[in-house]
Amino acid sequence: xxKAVPVNEERMENLRRLKEKAxxxxxxxxxLLEAFMLPAFHTxxxxxxxxxxxxxxxxxxxxxxxxxxxxxxxxGCFLAEMRRSLPELAEDELAWRVHFMIGAMAHALKxxxxxxxxxxxxEPPSDVSRRIVAFLCGGFRAPVxxxxxxxxxx
Numbered sequence: 663x664x665k666a667v668p669v670n671e672e673r674m675e676n677l678r679r680l681k682e683k684a685x686x687x688x689x690x691x692x693x694l695l696e697a698f699m700l701p702a703f704h705t706x707x708x709x710x711x712x713x714x715x716x717x718x719x720x721x722x723x724x725x726x727x728x729x730x731x732x733x734x735x736x737x738g739c740f741l742a743e744m745r746r747s748l749p750e751l752a753e754d755e756l757a758w759r760v761h762f763m764i765g766a767m768a769h770a771l772k773x774x775x776x777x778x779x780x781x782x783x784x785e786p787p788s789d790v791s792r793r794i795v796a797f798l799c800g801g802f803r804a805p806v807x808x809x810x811x812x813x814x815x816x
Contacts, residue, residue, distance in 0.1 A: 670736045672701035677739060691747045691802050695795045698740050699767060703791035706771055748802060755806055763798050770794050 676697035680689045705712045741760065748756060770790050 669701045688746050699791045703788045
C-alpha cells in the first residue's frame with residue numbers, strides 16, 4: 663500500500679493532464695504508456711526495495727490479486743483510454759497486449775539490464791522506462807496475429 667498509493671496518484675495525475683491537453687482528441691498510445699510506466703520506474707529510482715517486492719510478488723504468483731486490489735481501478739482508467747487509442751484491436755487482443763505489457767514492466771523493474779546477455783549496463787530505472795515505452799508501442803501497434811492457416815490482418 664505504501665508504494666501503490668503514490669504510484670497510483672502519479673498515474674492518475676498524468677492521465678488527468680493528458681486528457682485535459684487532448685480535449686476530445688484521442689491520446690496517443692505513447693503518451694498513455696509513458697504516463698502509466700513512469701510512476702513505477704520513478705518509485706524504483708527512489709526505492710530499490712520496491713523492485714524486489716514486485717519481483718517477489720510476481721514470482722510467488724500473488725501479483726494478480728495484488729494488482730486487482732491495489733492497481734485495478736487505475737488500470738481500468740488507462741485501459742479505457744487505450745481502447746480509444748487503439749480501436750482496431752478487439753477486446754481480447756487488447757487484453758493480451760496489456761498482459762504482455764505488465765509482464766515486460768515487471769521484468770524490467772526486477773532484472774538488471776541485459777543480464778541474460780552477459781552485460782550489466784547501469785541505467786536509472788527512469789531511463790529504462792523510455793526504452794520499454796518505445797518497445798511496447800511497437801507491440802501495441804503490431805498487426806493482429808492470425809491463427810494458423812489464415813493470413814495476418816493488416
